[in-house]
Amino acid sequence: MPAKTKTRLAVFASGSGSNAENLIRYFQGHPDIKIALVVSNRQDAFVLKRAKRYDVPAVVVTSQEWQQEGFIKNLFSKNNIDGVVLAGYLLLIPEYFIKMYPEKILNIHPALLPDFGGKGMYGMHVHRAVIDSGAGKSGITIHVVDEAYDHGQIIFQETLKIEQGETSESLAKRIQKLEHRHYPIVVENHFTP
Ligand code: GRF
Secondary structure, eight states, rough: OOOOOOOEEEESSSOOOOHHHHHHHHHTTTEEEEEEEEEETTTTHHHHHHHHHTTEEEOOOOHHHHTTTTHHHHHHHHTTOOOOESSSSOOOOOOOHHHHHOEEEEEESSSTTTTTTTTTOOHHHHHHHHHHHHSSSSEEEEEOOOTTOSSOOOOEEEEEEEOOOOOOHHHHHHHHHHHHHHHHHHHHHHHHO
């Protein structure tokens, strides 16, 4: 019998890449899903070092290269990529790319969308905005990516209560734990045939 082919995912990250590493570790030796490529837009992103540590091929794709549809199509077909997981990726994904992977691009946002989302709402900006608003809760949102920032269909949310004396730093740590706990499982469920 021919060997079963795995679903090959690319993880996109612009910075540290703790979620990217967490996904790589989770899917190591997985029977159906493989993290086959890491894509960053920054040469100095720490995620590239993390990918190297796990022998996952990694490439830098600049915003100029994103405008070259042929180049991008070639890169993704050469690597046989079936789906994409965004994990702290700060560039807007062009429309042609979203059409290449309908319902097959996921993103994680460190707050409860539709609140505290949109352009400029990333990293500590999000947690500061949540604390400043006096909200009683925050959480994580995992959604399908469409043409607008933080906008596509929500497939998972998990909530946490903002504690007395909570700071944006303490909130960021608690949110990161939630992300690491849930993102791999939601990705696994979404991409398991
Ligand atoms: C995460 O908080 C994620 O929700 C957001 O970007 C952050 C990436 O963090 N989209 P890391 O680089 O994975 O540590």
